[in-house]
Amino acid sequence: MKILVVGRGGREHSIVKKLKENQQLEKIYAAPGNAGMEEDAECIPIDEMNIEELVSFAKEAAVDLTIVGPENPLNAGIANHFHQENLAIFAPSKEAAWLEGSKSYAKDFMKKYDIPTASYGVFQDAEAAKKHIAETGAPIVIKADGLAAGKGVIVAMTEEEANQAIDDMLVDKAFNQAGSTVVIEEYMEGAEFSLMAFVHEDKVYPMMAARDHKRAFDNDEGPNTGGMGAFAPIPDLTEEAYQFSVEQILKKTAEGMMTEERPFTGILYAGLMLTKNGPKVIEFNTRFGDPETQVVLPLLKNDLVQVMQDVLEKKNPNLEWHAEACVGVVLASEGYPGSYSKGNPLPYFDDKEYTYIIHAGTKKVDETLVSDGGRVLLVGSRAETLSQAIDKVYQQLDKTELNGNFFYRSDIAK
Structure with missing residues (x-):
């Protein structure tokens, strides 16, 4: 069996390392991969956004399954292109990936399907946004609507910081088109955690929860990053909160996407906060989280390819975890x-x-x-x-x- 992993980061290297545990795999390709992956996979110099070339390569190399790591090719419709060529891929369609591609869509979706999240407003006009901030006060959260490589979220502790974030996004276009619309959310307090699941349509198989550290420096100080480290499992996460997150968030989301005629296949990631009123959604991603994947996959006992094949065939993969x-x-x-x-x-x-x-x-x-x-x-x-x-x-x-x-x-x- 031949597997293609699309991407070049730590998340993809972690996927490749997990795949390598399966001695029966004939070949693992990574496109484009990175220097560290060369020990475990054959790196193919095709950019992750060059979807036509990736399709051609998958056909020529007789790849049996493609796994997509990063968000940009998902939102560009890589899964749609692979499906058109009858190529197996474990990834959401462009329509389903919109759950990550647009924060305003995700917020409206959660409101519609009664999925717990922070109250919010959506703005394209800087003055209207600042008026909302003045009425609401700080602390407050400002988010670029589109994909911003994990950096489009500002947790503003003062109104001045919030107004600066509005100027950066809506006036100075710091995030280009990704910030041409902003979502302004109420500030939630509590401990964060990440919960990922293997999903195919209305079938949801949750993973072990993890926690990452977003701020650059010790004591959660400094600017937001893509993640400075992670750990799993989480000692302060109760079984009750975990099950609530699975039933009221992950499963409701999968069912809602079916109703929206955007059926979801792939990895659904919920970034959650343990508030005093229970878990609430901070954001959705439509792929493995980074760096959480790098501490969750090493704890998975199952063979990753078998899990994905089972999920695609609507079989329960019976996930098992190391007690470590x-x-x-x-x-x-x-x-x-x-x-x-x-x-x-x-x-x-x-x-x-x-x-x-x-x-x-x-x-x-x-x-x-x-x-x-x-x-x-x-x-x-x-x-x-x-x-x-x-x-x-x-x-x-x-x-x-x-x-x-x-x-x-x-x-x-x-």
């Missing part, structure tokens, strides 16, 4: 999420039997691995307890020479 914990800490380029330099040689890690390394923004130059992005790689560990996993990761990181080129948070999962 997983922690992953992101090593980022100094300056991220602002401007940063690329091409810095990667640090050396020596304790690979105790930790695992997932590559995100890396490439090879003259046989040397160098940085090629903001989030460069993730150092992860699986252990019997959360505290043991934390210790293993930081023992590795704390003795690694970074030469002023990289940084990491020292409080992930603590």
